[in-house]
Structure formats: structure tokens, C-alpha cells
Amino acid sequence: MKNQAIVPLHERPRERLLAHGPSALTSPELLAIILRTGIPGCDAVALGHALMQQFNGLRGLLSADAGSLMRTRGLGKAKTCELLAVSELARRSLGETLANGHCLDQPGKVKQFCAAHLAHLKVEHCMALFLDSQHRLICHETLSRGTLSQASVYPREVVKAALAHHAAAVILSHNHPSGVRDPSHADLALTRHLRNALQLIDVRLLDHMIVTPDTVTSLAERGDMA
Missing domain, CATH: 3.40.140.10 (Cytidine Deaminase, domain 2)
Known part of the structure; x- marks a missing residue:
């Protein structure tokens, strides 16, 4: 297995988000911040990209149920819970906007x-x-x-x-x-x-x-x- 190239600190998603804001990041990079770690041979950004492909985009990923996520390589219990929490928070935020x-x-x-x-x-x-x-x-x-x-x-x-x-x-x-x-x-x-x-x-x-x-x-x- 090839060693992954080391990404300079200033180019890593968290540092870029703090320096330039979340809109400057791609969806896989934003997912990488949530996922925190990747899997052997696949860093967090690459994992985010792979997940979006597997679930036909960001909406499909964030709308998937716990069972589908848990069966996905690279997503254990912790990462599944994090994705489900982000999805639910987004829905609740929209609900609050319409309520207020x-x-x-x-x-x-x-x-x-x-x-x-x-x-x-x-x-x-x-x-x-x-x-x-x-x-x-x-x-x-x-x-x-x-x-x-x-x-x-x-x-x-x-x-x-x-x-x-x-x-x-x-x-x-x-x-x-x-x-x-x-x-x-x-x-x-x-x-x-x-x-x-x-x-x-x-x-x-x-x-x-x-x-x-x-x-x-x-x-x-x-x-x-x-």
C-alpha cells in the first residue's frame, strides 16, 4: 500500500475553514471535518468523496438511515451517529426558520x-x-x-x-x-x-x-x- 502524501497544515480542511470560512471548502472536505479520520489507504477527504459517490450525492448521504450507514465501509457507530446528528440538526434548523x-x-x-x-x-x-x-x-x-x-x-x-x-x-x-x-x-x-x-x-x-x-x-x- 502506498504511503499517503502529507498535506501541509495550512491546506487541511479545518485550517482552511477557519482561515476562509466553510463556503471555501468542498463537500468532501466538510464531511472530512465531521468524520475526522479516514480508513487505511483513504484519508478523511477521500472517504467523504467515496461516501458521496456511494449514496448518490450529499443529500442521499445525509438522508440515509442508520442501518445503511452502519453497513458502509469506513462508517462505524461513532461516524454514523455524527452524520445522523448533522442531518437532523439541518432539518430542525429549517423547521425553526419556518416557525419563527x-x-x-x-x-x-x-x-x-x-x-x-x-x-x-x-x-x-x-x-x-x-x-x-x-x-x-x-x-x-x-x-x-x-x-x-x-x-x-x-x-x-x-x-x-x-x-x-x-x-x-x-x-x-x-x-x-x-x-x-x-x-x-x-x-x-x-x-x-x-x-x-x-x-x-x-x-x-x-x-x-x-x-x-x-x-x-x-x-x-x-x-x-x-
Whole structure:
């Protein structure tokens, strides 16, 4: 096995981050700071790069579950816990931003929040964001797993949850693992059905977002909420 070249101190990720800020580092270098050490024949930066390739990018890596990470060469219990913690902190940070701000003023943050929870999933999930009268996030709940339809998402359950959370508005979101960006006829039918059900209790359905592995489509922006 060849000896690895020694990286000068000033070129190492931690030193470069402190000197130039985190934006100056590549994703593998940022991962190296979290991982701290590599494995025989592979330093921490190379390990970070290999992990991103194995999980199809940074989002895939940070969305992986504990079992998948633990089965990966170079990731023991400690590194797995560190990656899971970073991923969860990122999701919670987005949630705090929406709870303290105004969702309608930050549609990009709403899309990021939905993507962080749904983009990596291999099976369709439907999630509801419950908002207060200022359109700040109160909480979010998973409504269903599996193919989205009126049979799998019960409007009465969404109405019940909206009342329980004292919500004034709701944003619906679900993923298309296939990568199809456009809403299906079932998606549009469910949107209308749920909007009408929520109107009965004076709660607005503000948007329905479709999340793919690469994009988030807003039905409100498309004009499909009418």
C-alpha cells in the first residue's frame, strides 16, 4: 500500500475553514471535518468523496438511515451517529426558520423543508405542515405512506389534526420517487377534496408541493389550487 502524501497544515480542511470560512471548502472536505479520520489507504477527504459517490450525492448521504450507514465501509457507530446528528440538526434548523418566520414570505425555505423530509424516500409519503394565523409553522405530520390517493389520505383526519393544532392554514406535500414533477389527476383531485374539507372549518389549504429527488413543484405557483 502506498504511503499517503502529507498535506501541509495550512491546506487541511479545518485550517482552511477557519482561515476562509466553510463556503471555501468542498463537500468532501466538510464531511472530512465531521468524520475526522479516514480508513487505511483513504484519508478523511477521500472517504467523504467515496461516501458521496456511494449514496448518490450529499443529500442521499445525509438522508440515509442508520442501518445503511452502519453497513458502509469506513462508517462505524461513532461516524454514523455524527452524520445522523448533522442531518437532523439541518432539518430542525429549517423547521425553526419556518416557525419563527412567515412561510409565505419564504417559499424557498418551505421547499427546502419538504425536500429535506421527502426527497430521499423510495416510497411515496404525504406530509402536512400546520400553520398558525401568521402562517408560521406549528408542526408537521406524516399523513400516509404508499401511493397517494383519497383512499390513503383521509381529509377528516387532516381536519381533525388541524383543529387539534389550532391551525389556521395547511400546506400539503408528498414525494414522487419516480422523478415525475407534474401532479397526477389523483394529486389534483385530492387537493380539491382536501381544500373543500378544510374550508368547512375555516382553514386554508395554501399549497400542495410535489417533491422529486431533484426538484419541488408548487401547485400554487402553477395555478392549480383554484
